[in-house]
Amino acid sequence: MLTNISTVLRACAQRNGAAAVVSARNYADFTSQATFEIKKSDVFKLDEAPATEVVMTRDEGLQYYRTMQTMRRMELKADQLYKQKIIRGFCHLYDGQEACAVGIEASIKPTDHLITAYRAHGYTLTRGGTVKEIMAELTGRRGGIAKGKGGSMHMYCKNFYGGNGIVGAQVPLGAGVALACKYKGSDELCVCLYGDGAANQGQIFETYNMAALWKLPVIFICENNRYGMGTSVERAAASTDYFKRGEFIPGLRVDGMDILCVREATRFAAEHCRSGKGPILMELQTYRYHGHSMSDPGVSYRTREEIQEVRSKSDPISLLKDRLLSNNMASVEELKEIDVDVRKEIEDAAQFATTDPEPPLEELCNHIFSNNPPVEVRGTNPWAKLKSKDYILD
C-alpha cells in the first residue's frame, strides 16, 4: 500500500510538474514509529497503571485512522439513510466513540470474545464485519450480517456476541463467555461492554460478584458517554466513579477519546486477565455526537456548545490525525486519499444495502427452535400459515 501511494504521488508529480514537487514524497521520508506521552489512567485497587509512554508505528497509525474514519463515515451514512427512511426501526449511532472500539480491538486477539449493547455498529466492524454487511443489515436485506432479520441492534459475527437490545442484559452473558474460556483453558478472554445507564442495573452487580468469585477472564468496560439516553450521569448515579463500582474488582478510568490511551489500558487489562488474576473493570470516558438514537435530537438535555467543544477539542480522529502529521508519520495527501477511499467504500456499501433484495418470506420464521420438524407459525391472518424450518443442517 505504501509503495502504491508513493507511485501514485510520483505519477501526479510527473503530470503536474513543479507544482506537485511537495507531494512526491517517498514513504521512506516518514517516521516509521514514534513515542507518545498519554494521559495517566486513574486506578482503583491496582498497584500499577498502564504505561504513559507508548509507541505507535506508522502502519498502526494509518490502520487506526482508516478504521476510525470508516466507522465515522459509516455512521453518518446510516444517519442519512435513516432520514431517507431507507433504514427504519431503531438506529443508535456510535460517532464520537470510535477510539473505544478501535483501541480495544488493537489490544485483543481475534480469538478473544466481545459483547456489547445496542450501540454496536462500530464493534461489528472491528470484530470482522464488512461495511457492506453492516449496512445491508441496517436496511434489512438478505446480504446483511444477520441475514436481514436482526437490524441495527442485533449484529453478530465470529467471537462477537452482538448487539443486545435490553439494557444490561449482555453483562451476565459476557461473564458466561469468559467462564467458557476459562473452562476450555484457551487463554482467551471476554470483553464485556455496557454504558453509564446500564451501570445501575442489578444484574451488573450480580455479574461482578460471580466474575470475581470465580476469577473469570473478563474485562468489564463501561463506556461512559455522560448520558444514559437523556439522563446525565449526575442525575442517575449515586457514584459516577464507574471504575470503582466493582468494589472488589480492580478498576481503571481511561480517556476514551484518545485511541492510544484505550489501547494501552486494554493491553494492561488483557494482561491482568490472562495472568489469571480475574476480572478487571475499565471506564472509558467518551462522548457521542448523535443523540441516544435517531429519534433523539440530542440537544434537549445538553447544549450544542458542549457537543461543539468536544468535537473541536477531543475528536478521536482529529487527535490521531494531529499526532500522525506533527510527528511526520503521514502526509495530508495520504490521509486525504484514505478519506477518499473510505468514502467510496461507504458509497458502494450504501448502494448495495439499498438495492439488495429483502430476505424471502420463507426465511421469516426460521430459527425459532432448533432441530425440530417444521412448525407452523401464525401469520397476520389465520389463513397465512408460515413455516419455521429449524433443522440444524439448514
Add this chain to the structure above:
Amino acid sequence: MAAAAARLLIRGSHQTLPISSVGTGKQSCIGNALLTLSSGCNSRLKTQRRHAAHFTFQPDPVPTQYGSTQKMNLFQSITSALDNTLASDPTAVIFGEDVAFGGVFRCTVGLRDKYGKDRVFNTPLCEQGIVGFGIGAAVAGATAIAEIQFADYIFPAFDQIVNEAAKYRYRSGNLFDCGNLTIRAPWGCVGHGSLYHSQSPEAFFAHCPGIKIVIPRGPTQAKGLLLSCIADNNPCIFFEPKILYRAAVEQVPVDAYTIPLSQAEVLQEGSDVTLVAWGTQIHVLREVANMAQEKLGVSCEVIDLRTILPWDNETVCKVSGHHSIVSIIVGHFIIGI
C-alpha cells in the same frame, strides 16, 4: 370455567368462522381474511407494499355523567388521571425512567412542575429496583405509581411482581399488602418496534393470582380504568396501547371518575358469534363486525374484556347456546386456558 367455555364452543353449530387466535404484529387479521373471501378486494392487498398497522380508531360516545369534558388523546387522558390523583391524594407519588421531564410518551408532562420533585421523580435504569421500591413504598402507605418505560422491559421486575407484590397480602395473613401499587407500561405493537418495543406481555402475568391486569381501548376508558386501578386495594398493572397514545382522541371528562374493574363491556350486541378482545384490537374487531354483517350477514357481538385478570367470565359466557367465541389475542400465545 374452562369446561364451561369448552361446552359453549362445542355447542357452536352452524358457524363459518373458525375459532382461532390471531397473533402479534399486523392488526388487520380477520379483516384481511374477510377481504380475501370477498371478491374484488385482492388487488388492494397486492398493491400494498408495506403492511403497516392498519386500523381505524373508533372513539367512544361522549360521556355525560361525569361532568364537563375536554378533547384529549390517550396520553393526555393518562396525564389527567395522574393529575387528579396527585391533587386528591397527598401520598401519591409517580416514579420511573424519565418521568420527570414528562416521559418518553409525554404521559407525565407538567406534573413535576405542578406537584414538586419529591412527588414526581426519575429512577435510574433498573426495572427490578423500580418495582421493588414501588412495592415497599406501597406497603408503607404511599400511593405508588410506577412506570416501566416499555412493557418489554418489565421482565427484570417479573419476580418482584409475581413473588412479592402478588403474594404479599396472602403470605402476611392480611397484615400487610401492597394494594397501593399501580404499575403502568406502554404496551403493544406499533409496526416498527421490533423485538423490544412491541410486546404485549399480559399473558405471562395472567396466570398469577394476586395482581390485576387492565388494558384500555381509548382515552375515556383509560382515565376511568387507571383511576380505578389506583383506587383498587390490589397491586395493578395497567398496560397502555402505545399506538393509541396520539391516534386515539376522544372527549374525556376533566374530573375524576372510575370505571369498574373486572367488568367486560359489550360494545355491540350480536347473535351469531362473540368476538372478545382488549386494547387496540377492539377497533379492528368493530370494523370486522361491520364487515361481517355487510358481506357475510353474520351478526357479531363485540366484547371488550378491559380487565384481563380477574376477567369477567360471567359476561363473556352469558351468551346464547349457539354462539361460538372467537378470542383475538395480541400477544404471546402458545397454550391458553
